[in-house]
Amino acid sequence: MTTTGKDLYPSRVSSEPNRLMRVDPVVWGAFDAVPDAQLTQEQLENFRDDGFLWLEGLFGQDEIESFNTELQRMARDPELPESETSVAEDATDTLNVVFDIHRRSTAFKELAKDRRLAHAARQILNSDVYIHQSRIDVKPALHEAGVFWRSDFETWHTEDGLPRCRTVCALVALDEINEFNGPVMMMPGSHKTFVSCVGDPEGNGQVEAAGGMPLGTPDAENLKHLMEDGGIVAPKGPAGSLLLFDCNVMQASASNLTPYPRASVVYVFNSVENAAEAPFAARSPRPDYVGSRDFTPVSQL
Amino acid sequence: MTTTGKDLYPSRVSSEPNRLMRVDPVVWGAFDAVPDAQLTQEQLENFRDDGFLWLEGLFGQDEIESFNTELQRMARDPELPESETSVAEDATDTLNVVFDIHRRSTAFKELAKDRRLAHAARQILNSDVYIHQSRIDVKPALHEAGVFWRSDFETWHTEDGLPRCRTVCALVALDEINEFNGPVMMMPGSHKTFVSCVGDPEGNGQVEAAGGMPLGTPDAENLKHLMEDGGIVAPKGPAGSLLLFDCNVMQASASNLTPYPRASVVYVFNSVENAAEAPFAARSPRPDYVGSRDFTPVSQL
Numbered sequence: 001m002t003t004t005g006k007d008l009y010p011s012r013v014s015s016e017p018n019r020l021m022r023v024d025p026v027v028w029g030a031f032d033a034v035p036d037a038q039l040t041q042e043q044l045e046n047f048r049d050d051g052f053l054w055l056e057g058l059f060g061q062d063e064i065e066s067f068n069t070e071l072q073r074m075a076r077d078p079e080l081p082e083s084e085t086s087v088a089e090d091a092t093d094t095l096n097v098v099f100d101i102h103r104r105s106t107a108f109k110e111l112a113k114d115r116r117l118a119h120a121a122r123q124i125l126n127s128d129v130y131i132h133q134s135r136i137d138v139k140p141a142l143h144e145a146g147v148f149w150r151s152d153f154e155t156w157h158t159e160d161g162l163p164r165c166r167t168v169c170a171l172v173a174l175d176e177i178n179e180f181n182g183p184v185m186m187m188p189g190s191h192k193t194f195v196s197c198v199g200d201p202e203g204n205g206q207v208e209a210a211g212g213m214p215l216g217t218p219d220a221e222n223l224k225h226l227m228e229d230g231g232i233v234a235p236k237g238p239a240g241s242l243l244l245f246d247c248n249v250m251q252a253s254a255s256n257l258t259p260y261p262r263a264s265v266v267y268v269f270n271s272v273e274n275a276a277e278a279p280f281a282a283r284s285p286r287p288d289y290v291g292s293r294d295f296t297p298v299s300q301l
Numbered sequence: 302m303t304t305t306g307k308d309l310y311p312s313r314v315s316s317e318p319n320r321l322m323r324v325d326p327v328v329w330g331a332f333d334a335v336p337d338a339q340l341t342q343e344q345l346e347n348f349r350d351d352g353f354l355w356l357e358g359l360f361g362q363d364e365i366e367s368f369n370t371e372l373q374r375m376a377r378d379p380e381l382p383e384s385e386t387s388v389a390e391d392a393t394d395t396l397n398v399v400f401d402i403h404r405r406s407t408a409f410k411e412l413a414k415d416r417r418l419a420h421a422a423r424q425i426l427n428s429d430v431y432i433h434q435s436r437i438d439v440k441p442a443l444h445e446a447g448v449f450w451r452s453d454f455e456t457w458h459t460e461d462g463l464p465r466c467r468t469v470c471a472l473v474a475l476d477e478i479n480e481f482n483g484p485v486m487m488m489p490g491s492h493k494t495f496v497s498c499v500g501d502p503e504g505n506g507q508v509e510a511a512g513g514m515p516l517g518t519p520d521a522e523n524l525k526h527l528m529e530d531g532g533i534v535a536p537k538g539p540a541g542s543l544l545l546f547d548c549n550v551m552q553a554s555a556s557n558l559t560p561y562p563r564a565s566v567v568y569v570f571n572s573v574e575n576a577a578e579a580p581f582a583a584r585s586p587r588p589d590y591v592g593s594r595d596f597t598p599v600s601q602l
Contacts, residue, residue: 142521144447146556179480180533185558220443224560232481232559254555255447257486258533259525 009165012158012199012281017219020194024165026051026246028271029126038119047124051191051249052235058116059172059240068174070107071136071263074098099289101265102134102301109301111172112267118298120244121168121269128297129269132156132167132276133290136174138263139182139256146182146254149223151190152268153247154197154216158281160291165194166274167247174263177236182256184243187223189230190250195222199281218250226250272297310466313459313500313582318520321495325466327352327547329572330427339420348425352492352550353536359417360473360541369475371408372437372564375399400590402566403435403602410602412473413568419599421545422469422570429598430570433457433468433577434591437475439564440483440557447483447555450524452491453569454548455498455517459582461592466495467575468548475564478537483557485544488524490531491551496523500582519551527551573598 008023026048031041039047047053074080080098101108112118112131121129152169156162177183195218234254235243245251247268256262270276275295279285288294309324327349332342340354348354375381381399402409413419413432422430453470457463478484496519535555536544546552548569557563571577576596580586589595 142450142524144449144553144555146445146447146558148445149443149558179535180486180555182555185481220560223443227560234480252445252556252558254445254481254483254558255553257447257450257553257555259521259528 007280008163009153009157009194009196010280011154011194011196012215014196015198017198017222018196019222019225020196022165022192022194022248026165026191027124028166029123034123036119038115038123044124047244047246050188052186052188052243052245054235054237055242055244056237057240058242061240064174064239066107067111067172067265068263070105071174074101074105074136096138096140097135099133099135101136102131102267108134108265111265113298113301116242117170117172117267118269121170124168124244125166125269125271127271127273128299129168130272130275130292130295130297132160132162132268132270132292134267136263136265138261139253141256141259141261144255144257147252148213149218149250149252150216151195151218151248151250154195154218156247156268156291158199158216159279159286161277161279161285162270162274163277164274165246165248166271168269169245169247170267170269171243171245172265173237173239173241173243174265175239175260177241177262179234179236180256181258181260181262182253183234183236185232185234185252185254186245187226187230187232187250190226191246191248193226194248195219195226195250223250269298308581309464310454310458310495310497311581312455312495312497313516315497316499318499318523319497320523320526321497323466323493323495323549327466327492328425329467330424335424337420339416339424345425348545348547351489353487353489353544353546355536355538356543356545357538358541359543362541365475365540367408368412368473368566369564371406372475375402375406375437397439397441398436400434400436402437403432403568409435409566412566414599414602417543418471418473418568419570422471425469425545426467426570426572428572428574429600430469431573431576431593431596431598433461433463433569433571433593435568437564437566439562440554442557442560442562445556445558448553449514450519450551450553451517452496452519452549452551455496455519457548457569457592459500459517460580460587462578462580462586463548463571463575464578465575466547466549467572469570470546470548471568471570472544472546473566474538474540474542474544475566476540476561478542478563480535480537481557482559482561482563483554484535484537486533486535486553486555487546488527488531488533488551491527492547492549494527495549496520496527496551524551570599
C-alpha cells in the first residue's frame with residue numbers, strides 16, 4: 001500500500017513540533033437548508049466554528065435502556081476477544097472499551113445507520129460515509145487518571161492513513177455526563193489548526209515522544225496557544241445526549257471520580273472520498289478493528 | 302512516645318474496611334454570636350453540615366500578588382531542600398509542593414496568623430490552634446493525573462497521631478479555581494463518617510492497600526455510600542478565595558488539563574488540646590515538616 005497523495009498534515013516526522021493551518025473545510029456541504037437535512041443551518045455553523053455540536057437528550061430513555069442492555073450482553077459474551085476488542089486500562093475486571101461494535105452487534109449496527117448519527121455526518125461531510133472505527137468506551141469508576149489532550153485525526157492520519165480532515169465522530173452518552181465523571185473536554189476552534197507532533201523520522205511509530213508521553217501527544221506551547229484562543233468547554237447533560245465532533249478538535253478528559261462507570265457509544269464516520277491509504281508516519285497500518293479497511297458505506301451495511 | 306488515649310478512629314488495623322460514626326463535634330464552639338467572631342452563625346452551621354466553607358474572593362488582588370511574589374522567591378531559593386520540603390510528582394522541573402512555609406517565610410508566617418484563617422479555625426475548634434502542617438501545593442499544568450479520594454484525618458491520625466477530629470484546614474487560592482484546572486472536590490456531609498481503611502495489622506504503615514493504592518485509601522463501597530448521601534461539589538472562584546474544611550471531609554481532585562499551573566497555600570490548624578501523640582497505626586511518626594511536633598500556638602509565632 002502506498003500513499004497516493006501529498007502529505008498535507010505532516011506529523012511525527014521531525015524533532016520539533018509545529019502548528020499548521022487546516023487546509024480542508026470543516027463543513028463540506030451547503031449551509032442553507034437542503035432537502036432531507038438532519039442539521040439546521042445554525043447547527044452547521046456552530047459545528048464549523050467550534051468543531052463540535054452538543055445535542056442534549058437526543059435519544060429517549062427507552063432507546064438508551066436498550067443500548068445499555070445490549071452493552072451488558074456484549075460484556076458477558078465469552079467470545080469477546082481480550083486481545084483485539086478490549087483494552088484494560090488497569091488491573092480491574094472493569095470493561096473499558098469494546099471495539100468493532102457495528103460488526104459485533106446488530107443493535108449497534110442499526111444505531112450507526114440511525115440518521116441522527118449517520119445522516120448528520122453525511123450532511124457535514126457532503127458525501128456518503130463509512131465507519132473507520134466504532135467502540136463503546138467505559139470510563140471506569142473511581143479512577144484518578146484522565147486522558148491527555150489529543151487530536152484524533154493526528155493518529156488516524158499518521159497511523160491509519162486518512163489523508164484529509166473529512167471525518168466526523170459521533171458519541172452517544174449512555175450515562176449522564178457531569179462535572180465529576182470525566183466529561184469530554186474540548187478546545188473550541190482548535191480543529192482549524194493542525195498540531196504537528198514530534199516523532200520518529202524513521203516512521204516506525206513505536207518510540208515515545210518527549211517526557212514519556214505517547215507519540216502524537218501535542219506539545220505544551222501549542223496547547224497553550226489553542227487554549228488562549230478558544231478556552232475549554234466540557235458539555236454535560238443526560239444520557240441520550242449526542243456529541244458530534246470534528247476529527248481534529250483538541251480533546252481530553254478528566255478523571256471519573258464518581259463511584260459509577262460512565263459509558264459512551266462512539267462511531268467514527270469517514271467520508272468515502274477520504275478512504276484510508278498507507279499510514280503517513282508508521283510502517284504499517286493499525287489493525288482493522290481500530291482503523292477499518294472496509295469502506296462499505298454505512299447506508300449499505 | 303506512647304498513645305495516651307483509646308483509639309476512637311481505628312484504621313489500617315484490619316483487612317476489612319469499616320464505617321464509623323464520628324464521635325467528635327465539627328464545630329466545637331458556640332454558634333451564636335460571640336465577641337470577636339470571625340465567622341457568622343450561618344457560616345458555622347454550613348461548616349458543620351457540609352464539612353467545609355467556601356469564601357469567594359476573601360483576599361484582595363494586591364495580597365495575592367504579594368503571596369505569588371513570595372512563592373516565586375521561595376521557588377528560586379537554592380536552599381530549598383529537595384528531599385524534605387519538595388516532592389516531585391513527575392519528572393518535570395515544576396515545583397509541586399513546598400512544606401513548612403510558616404517557618405521558611407515571614408510572609409507565610411504572617412498569613413497563618415491572619416485572623417481570616419487562624420481566628421476562623423480558633424472559632425470552629427473553640428481553642429487556640431497550632432500548625433500541624435503548612436505547604437504550598439502547585440498542581441502542575443497539562444497533567445492528566447488527579448488525586449484520589451481521601452480523608453486527611455485518616456492519615457494524620459494513623460501516621461501522625463492526632464487523636465481526635467479537631468483540626469481545620471485553610472486553603473487560599475493563589476490562582477483562579479475553575480472546572481478545568483483540578484478543583485478540590487468534596488463530598489458534603491462525609492466528614493460525619495470515619496472510613497476505616499484496610500491496612501497492615503502489624504502497624505508498620507509501609508505496605509500497600511488493595512489494588513496498588515496507598516494505605517489510607519478508602520474503599521469503593523464506602524465512597525459510594527458517602528456520595529449517595531451528599532453528592533460531590535467542587536467550589537470554584539477567583540484567586541484570593543478561601544476554603545475552610547474539616548480534617549475528615551472526603552476530598553479528591555481531578556486533573557489540571559489547562560496549560561497553567563495552579564497554586565494554593567494550605568495551613569492545617571490543629572487544636573492545642575488535640576496535640577499529636579504517637580501514631581495510631583505506624584511505627585514512628587512522619588517527619589516534622591509534614592506532621593509538626595512543635596505545638597506553639599499560632600498566636601505566639
